[in-house]
Amino acid sequence: MKKLAIVCAAGKQGRLLVDEAVSRGYDVTGFVRGNDKVANPKAKTIVKDLFDLTREDLAGFDAVIDAFGAWTPETLPLHKTSLKHLCDILSGTQVRLLVVGGAGSLYVNSEHTVQVKDLESFPDMFRPLATNMGEALSELRKRSDVQWTYLSPAGDFVADGERTGEYLLGGEEYFVNDKGESRISYADYAIAMVDEIENANNIQKRFSVIGK
Numbered sequence: 001m002k003k004l005a006i007v008c009a010a011g012k013q014g015r016l017l018v019d020e021a022v023s024r025g026y027d028v029t030g031f032v033r034g035n036d037k038v039a040n041p042k043a044k045t046i047v048k049d050l051f052d053l054t055r056e057d058l059a060g061f062d063a064v065i066d067a068f069g070a071w072t073p074e075t076l077p078l079h080k081t082s083l084k085h086l087c088d089i090l091s092g093t094q095v096r097l098l099v100v101g102g103a104g105s106l107y108v109n110s111e112h113t114v115q116v117k118d119l120e121s122f123p124d125m126f127r128p129l130a131t132n133m134g135e136a137l138s139e140l141r142k143r144s145d146v147q148w149t150y151l152s153p154a155g156d157f158v159a160d161g162e163r164t165g166e167y168l169l170g171g172e173e174y175f176v177n178d179k180g181e182s183r184i185s186y187a188d189y190a191i192a193m194v195d196e197i198e199n200a201n202n203i204q205k206r207f208s209v210i211g212k
Contacts, residue, residue, distance in 0.1 A: 107173045
């Protein structure tokens, strides 16, 4: 049985990741802050802030999923510092680090010089978030000492969307399905993430997923 740690396991995506992994027989431990708790009774809960986690806390796990999210202007830079902290404490180990990423840093041209967030049509309100997450990814790409994987969702990332059990995988570039849509539910994203833990097809790579 694989041992999986999920950081920020009490958030919307974190909860669904816990549920998906538990349903497949994983030994899941969720790290949460303060009064938060992991909702799934089959998962363990450890109350400890991400920035307080140590190398010892994550030793013995096969993989760690980083489901951290920050949304306010003052906390957006934490996307970079939190990911750096997790990389630092996993440096040189074989523990995989899988990151719940963003779509704004996906490329829209084959030269990989223009990203989704650079388009005029990209909503201004989301540009600071996409910029900070993109900068975190850029720093992550420099880490040859960590077994990292970064999974970008579709442009329309639906928290309460249906779990269809189907998805399409891509790489570094923004793409759409046969309906011309870039959309996926949190539940289907969780399936793709746990599948990647099992298949290990994207070590030290970013890839992307959308719904069928």
